[in-house]
Amino acid sequence: MGVAFVAHCLLNQNSKTDGGARCPGVYSPAVEVLRAKGWRIEQMPCPELAFTGLNRFWAVREQYDTPAHRRHCQRLAAGVADAISVRAGQGEDIVLIGIEGSPSMGVCITSSDPLRGGRPEWPDGAPELTSGEGIFIEELRLELERRGIGFPRVAGMTHPLPGHDEVAETAGLRSVLDNS
Amino acid sequence: MDGDARSFRIALAADSYVNPPPGGVDGLAVLGEAGWGIMQLPDPAYPAEMTSRILAGIAEQVQEFHRHRYDIVLVGEHDGLAAALAEVSVPVPDQVIPASAAELRRFLGARPAPQVLRPGPATGSRE
Numbered sequence: 001m002g003v004a005f006v007a008h009c010l011l012n013q014n015s016k017t018d019g020g021a022r023c024p025g026v027y028s029p030a031v032e033v034l035r036a037k038g039w040r041i042e043q044m045p046c047p048e049l050a051f052t053g054l055n056r057f058w059a060v061r062e063q064y065d066t067p068a069h070r071r072h073c074q075r076l077a078a079g080v081a082d083a084i085s086v087r088a089g090q091g092e093d094i095v096l097i098g099i100e101g102s103p104s105m106g107v108c109i110t111s112s113d114p115l116r117g118g119r120p121e122w123p124d125g126a127p128e129l130t131s132g133e134g135i136f137i138e139e140l141r142l143e144l145e146r147r148g149i150g151f152p153r154v155a156g157m158t159h160p161l162p163g164h165d166e167v168a169e170t171a172g173l174r175s176v177l178d179n180s
Numbered sequence: 181m182d183g184d185a186r187s188f189r190i191a192l193a194a195d196s197y198v199n200p201p202p203g204g205v206d207g208l209a210v211l212g213e214a215g216w217g218i219m220q221l222p223d224p225a226y227p228a229e230m231t232s233r234i235l236a237g238i239a240e241q242v243q244e245f246h247r248h249r250y251d252i253v254l255v256g257e258h259d260g261l262a263a264a265l266a267e268v269s270v271p272v273p274d275q276v277i278p279a280s281a282a283e284l285r286r287f288l289g290a291r292p293a294p295q296v297l298r299p300g301p302a303t304g305s306r307e
């Protein structure tokens with residue numbers, strides 16, 4: 001048992017970019033695994049929601065990689081780092097659950113296209129997925145490093161990715177939770 | 181919003197309803213079943229300065245939902261939430277402090293349909 005810091009949208013699909021909500025509110029596959037294993041849940045903020053709003057376009061990492069957005073993420077990451085610091089100080093096991101493919105919350109897979117911009121027209125399946133972290137996760141890593149706190153184990157939920165396999169997704173989450 | 185399954189309904193939920201103590205009301209389960217999104221309020225055991233910072237971030241996000249007319253409710257209570265919402269000119273939402281899952285279900289079931297401002301096709305200039 002421990003504390004799982006989860007991407008905002010896992011508890012609130014209303015925060016997703018238009019067209020991205022897979023269910024009305026709570027993404028239950030992740031929550032069910034955490035609950036079954038007795039993990040405490042702490043929701044992280046959605047960095048995109050308060051910056052570019054509900055009517056934002058789908059975007060890749062480069063479009064969010066601006067000094068202003070990084071400052072916004074640094075401010076939010078400080079709050080999450082505060083909470084992680086308290087939990088780590090209490091000796092609790094911590095995992096971070098992100099969203100693969102996200103320009104902000106990806107933990108192993110983010111999205112990248114240095115040329116994307118202008119009128120938002122591009123074909124479905126454009127090859128923007130790439131290995132790496134989203135901007136917010138990167139800033140959280142830096143903030144924890146500044147504080148001398150080790151970066152937690154991570155699990156990435158894969159439901160936004162093409163070819164998503166829910167069984168594999170939850171198995172991956174269980175594996176990370178069990179790997180203390 | 182073709183293909184988008186969002187509910188346009190959000191509950192600001194006290195930590196004890198997301199991580200209920202033994203015998204407590206499992207607000208997360210009820211809200212999830214009813215199709216509500218959750219914005220979790222910070223653990224009341226956190227230090228005050230840290231809590232203020234987290235609440236300020238939450239309030240900014242709530243403001244965005246509020247201006248798009250999502251239905252927002254408060255489940256439970258949290259000192260400091262009203263002040264944080266006031267900073268972004270958002271009123272404290274309708275509130276319930278349910279003593280049972282059934283009470284929470286009844287409260288949610290009585291909510292009116294959200295009057296959401298939905299996005300439409302882009303018509304603005306590229307600049």
